[in-house]
Amino acid sequence: MNDTLLLGAVSYDPKVVTIWEGFQQYFAERGLPFDFVLYSNYERQVEAHFLGHIHVAWNSPLAWLQSEQIAARLQRRASAIAMRDSDCDLTSVIVVRSDSGIGGVADLKGKRVAVGAQDSPQATLIPLLVLAEEGLEPHRDFEVVPFDVLLGKHGDHIGGERDAARALLEGKCDAACMIDANHMLFQQEGTLPGGATRSLLQTPLYDHCNFTVLDDAPAEAIAKFRSLLFEMSYADPQVRRLLDMEGLKQWKEGRAQGYAMLDRAICRFGTIDPFVDQVVEKCS
Amino acid sequence: MQLDLGDLTFARGGALLVRRAILRCLPEETLAVTGRASDLAIDLRAWCRGEGHTLLRCEAGPPLDAVIAAGPAVRQRWQGAERAGGMDTIHPHPPRRWGLAARGALVEAGTPEFRFALDDKLPVWSEDAARLYAQAAAAQWDPATAVPWDTPFELPDEVEDAVVQVMTYLIENETAALVVPSRFLAQLHPHFKEVMQLLAIQAADEARHIEVFTRRAMLKRSQLGLSTAGGQASLQTLVEEPDFAIATFLLSVLGEGTFLSLLWFLQHYAPDPVTAAVCRLAAQDESRHVAFGMSHLRSHLAGEPALAAKLMNAVHKRHDALRHTAGLNAEVFDALVLMAAGSWDPEDLAFGYDAMDALLADMHTQRIRRMLKLGFDEAQAEEMSSLHTRNFM
């Protein structure tokens, strides 16, 4: 077991098991002993990573920032070694009803804004940051209506955003925050009927998940892991099945510069401070 | 390439046009997209990311001004794809990986395999399947209107009882004739489309036969007749026969062939117009079932002469298995005699027996004729016909 590369992932959906079983087989067939551990939430996974239980973590953007901050406090180093093509350059939108008379961000003053889970970067933290930077402080200048589905999954579950979109249509709130891909999906599936809504604001670009390693990760196995990831071709039908499930066409080099907005958001809202303190204390 | 989406939103039509345009782009060619709908830029960005395309420029406007460089995934998905045979060429052993794809469709590599047990052309295919299917589709009749249900008639009680008993027997046999092809239908590789369609419509024929025989039985009565252990034992050997060729031979050639004689007999001696009609309609369908059995067994025997011995063995085996059962129950036999006789009058009964003898002789002759057509010699045909189940089906 010692030479087996151990990956941690969060089980936000039953398909996660199928995905990582598939990756395990892919790596095994190419000479990389690989196994995975599933956590029910990202906080558990980040802590386990620092306790040395796993070598690589498939991290949400928030879990990445948690890891980065904990590493800095412990004089260690976290790096993002790979990510999906679909993790790069995302945006979120704030949507209002077409007939609402809300013409600009300032009109949200005193209104009810539906967001996703409290720990969702795309449906809560980043949109609220953008509003705050435009001068509208959440909870003070407008009411935040959270649609928490599965806290600890960092918004990976789509349910919260869909509930927020429904609440908007039903008039239970005045605006709803969601990732751009869901904005398209909700229109296609009819959750947002054509013409009923329009977007008030689109956030700047930001990045999503990455594979995170710490400075003590086994270098050789990690190098092999990376090169096998980058070799995965959408033209290979076996691989394509896995890529389709995981929602990418190809793996990309990891990059850390796409998390600046989220970083500002958690600094401003103090989102992860207690958790970071707790892990640092446990590992010191 | 240039694409203007006009006033279309992306989610409701725009995506379709962009996807189509990207497929038409030459390698390395970029696609410039314009459009006036609001939110186009938001959805276009999300879509390109999901599809693996690169957005080289994206000015939201409106109007939108965007340029897309197509990613390789669209082409990669179809690398290694293959045609599931030709539209009209039947593969001798269609691969499992073609699955449920229409014959001739382009199948993506990595499509899951389906395990269809009947995936050899020789035992299942018949060049007549398409023609017989078309004939069957054109000959479908509506039980509600094809039978003169409302014609008034009154039969002596015992004759009506005889009709009810015969109908009860027919329903049971039609059920076997529905179940047997259906079981094979579910195991057939869909590449053999025409055979699949023919078996399906054959099962639908039997469903209608069950319906009209039931309805005739219940026309004047509130209860059905008898079902015997011997009759069901005979049918069980058909239902449980795992080999397609043997099951077809026993069911379609020998069983339904024998039933053809029976149904025409019933139509002829029917004491009332409703009985005559339901038997005539069923007989017309049965002749197609027999024709298909004959047709694919003929081509199977031509390609595999050793099958003849296997079929003969099967007839012997079935005969041995049923040796100690009663065969056709006495109640059905008596009911047939009474239907032909028309009454308990001794002279009529003598006529009924003569008619019944003639029926059995006709069944035997027809079975022999069909086996000769399949290529068996006189002695073999004679022997197999005499070993055929006394239950007829």
Ligand SMILES: [Fe+2]
């Ligand atoms: Fe029938």
Ligand SMILES: [Fe+2]
């Ligand atoms: Fe039939």
